[in-house]
Amino acid sequence: MAASGGATAYELMSQFGWTNSKQAEVYTKGADRARLGVKASRIVSEQLANELAPPCESGEGNVAENETK
Numbered sequence: 001m002a003a004s005g006g007a008t009a010y011e012l013m014s015q016f017g018w019t020n021s022k023q024a025e026v027y028t029k030g031a032d033r034a035r036l037g038v039k040a041s042r043i044v045s046e047q048l049a050n051e052l053a054p055p056c057e058s059g060e061g062n063v064a065e066n067e068t069k
Contacts, residue, residue, distance in 0.1 A: 003027035004034070 002012055009024035018024055 003031035006031075 002015060003024075007015070007028070009021050009028045012018070012024040012027060013021060016024075
């Protein structure tokens with residue numbers, strides 16, 4: 001939980017009393033990988049949204065009312 005929350009390897013070492021950073025890096029690398037995966041997915045999602053439904057230009061999509069009812 002600490003690594004997922006952004007704790008560094010040295011913070012984990014301090015918290016758990018580890019003297020070697022290898023164990024802490026197992027957790028921080030895993031948390032970083034998960035965090036980066038989520039970030040990359042959001043980037044792709046935003047790009048897809050822009051590709052599939054680009055923002056409307058001013059006035060675009062407005063249809064004049066038919067006056068001959």
